[in-house]
Amino acid sequence: xxxxxxxxxxxxxxxxxxxxxxxxxxxxxVEGERIAAVGRSADIGTPDGVRAVDAPGQTLIPGxxxxxxxxxxxxxPHKRAFRAELAELSYPAVALRxxxxxxxxxxxxxxxxRDMHAPGGAIIxxxxxxxxxxxxxxRIKACGRGLSVTGGHMDQPGWADHAEFRDLTRPCDGxxxxxxxxxxxxxxxxxxxxxxxxxxxxxxPGVWCRQEMTNEEIAAACDxxxxxxxxxxxxxxxxxxxxxxxxxxxxxVEHAHFCDERIIELMVKHGTYYVPTLLVNERNFDFSPQExxxxxxxxxxxxxxxxxxxxxxxxxxxxxVRICSxxxxxxxxxxxxxxxxxxALLVQGGLTPLEAITAATATNADLxxxxxxxxxxxxxxxxxLVDGDPTVDIAVLGEVGRLRVFKGGKDVV
Numbered sequence: 457x458x459x460x461x462x463x464x465x466x467x468x469x470x471x472x473x474x475x476x477x478x479x480x481x482x483x484x485x486v487e488g489e490r491i492a493a494v495g496r497s498a499d500i501g502t503p504d505g506v507r508a509v510d511a512p513g514q515t516l517i518p519g520x521x522x523x524x525x526x527x528x529x530x531x532x533p534h535k536r537a538f539r540a541e542l543a544e545l546s547y548p549a550v551a552l553r554x555x556x557x558x559x560x561x562x563x564x565x566x567x568x569x570r571d572m573h574a575p576g577g578a579i580i581x582x583x584x585x586x587x588x589x590x591x592x593x594x595r596i597k598a599c600g601r602g603l604s605v606t607g608g609h610m611d612q613p614g615w616a617d618h619a620e621f622r623d624l625t626r627p628c629d630g631x632x633x634x635x636x637x638x639x640x641x642x643x644x645x646x647x648x649x650x651x652x653x654x655x656x657x658x659x660x661p662g663v664w665c666r667q668e669m670t671n672e673e674i675a676a677a678c679d680x681x682x683x684x685x686x687x688x689x690x691x692x693x694x695x696x697x698x699x700x701x702x703x704x705x706x707x708x709v710e711h712a713h714f715c716d717e718r719i720i721e722l723m724v725k726h727g728t729y730y731v732p733t734l735l736v737n738e739r740n741f742d743f744s745p746q747e748x749x750x751x752x753x754x755x756x757x758x759x760x761x762x763x764x765x766x767x768x769x770x771x772x773x774x775x776x777v778r779i780c781s782x783x784x785x786x787x788x789x790x791x792x793x794x795x796x797x798x799x800a801l802l803v804q805g806g807l808t809p810l811e812a813i814t815a816a817t818a819t820n821a822d823l824x825x826x827x828x829x830x831x832x833x834x835x836x837x838x839x840x841l842v843d844g845d846p847t848v849d850i851a852v853l854g855e856v857g858r859l860r861v862f863k864g865g866k867d868v869v
Contacts, residue, residue, distance in 0.1 A: 489864035519567025519838030524782025547576035560792035604652035631676035654697025667697030678705030715768035736784035
């Protein structure tokens with residue numbers, strides 16, 4: 457990153473604040489790494505000693521945030537190759553490769569990421585390296601290892617009997633074990649806790665979900681995390697398992713393609729955040745089942761989820777659920793160039809472009825607990841200057857050559 461970042465003045469054609477407002481002909485004054493003032497350019501003027509950036513035909517938005525990524529993974533589509541990657545890489549190698557993925561995400565306008573599972577604390581260490589200034593990258597919130605039952609979604613079978621992996625996953629069984637798992641990830645440096653409470657299912661016609669953790673296990677993990685001041689996110693699919701996930705304390709549900717009115721009402725009642733991860737589901741249909749190595753049952757599930765997710769998103773928006781933007785990048789998706797497409801799919805699903813930008817900025821910042829996501833005094837000056845107007849055409853966010861990215865008031869080169 458370049459520039460001292462001491463005092464910066466950006467004069468833009470319009471400023472998207474992240475709170476639903478668009479200011480025409482506005483300026484943003486940055487002092488140090490935070491925003492000092494926002495207002496009409498005529499009112500702010502040109503204070504002494506500023507570095508001025510004039511962009512009369514451009515739009516300034518808060519830095520984008522992806523609330524669901526896996527920096528430890530490359531995005532390779534074939535399931536067996538995906539599994540094999542971490543059998544061939546040491547955890548330090550995983551972290552070093554992830555640093556490149558993180559930098560690429562930053563270049564494409566994503567100034568913060570929430571990492572949803574990585575082995576061996578690799579992404580926790582990457583976050584620490586970025587915070588210390590050793591490595592350039594976006595702000596990261598990392599959960600460490602996701603917690604699931606033995607043989608569950610993040611502790612899947614299929615390895616040879618003689619194969620053994622250390623710290624690849626964190627299986628737990630019973631309420632006491634889940635409390636211990638929460639404590640271990642917090643000790644390692646996790647920013648939040650990830651559970652796997654309910655998963656996809658295709659062994660019974662018309663039944664697409666099953667609960668993986670017991671209600672007592674969900675409640676124990678959430679109680680332990682909340683007692684220590686941490687939030688909890690969960691991989692979910694839908695139906696009764698999703699309802700129980702919300703009832704027993706999870707703060708944010710991921711995927712959740714199979715919702716009904718009762719589940720949406722529970723999200724509203726409990727203030728649950730919702731990360732629909734539309735892009736990763738759509739990505740599956742860029743490949744044949746054979747190219748991905750998925751079974752006929754899994755392919756049927758993907759098709760059912762593809763249809764259900766749009767209905768769930770429509771209900772959530774209508775009810776006022778806090779909708780976030782997350783891609784699942786690293787799983788089926790490369791890091792950086794395609795992350796913006798989640799916003800495009802949110803628009804396709806019924807959100808306005810401004811609502812999609814809010815989901816990927818202010819709402820995601822609230823979810824991650826970041827002092828960013830809004831163009832407002834006191835907020836971190838994580839900003840993206842866009843050559844165009846994404847409130848009219850969201851696709852301009854996908855052209856990296858039209859983006860100028862600032863993190864903490866400094867240019868990202």
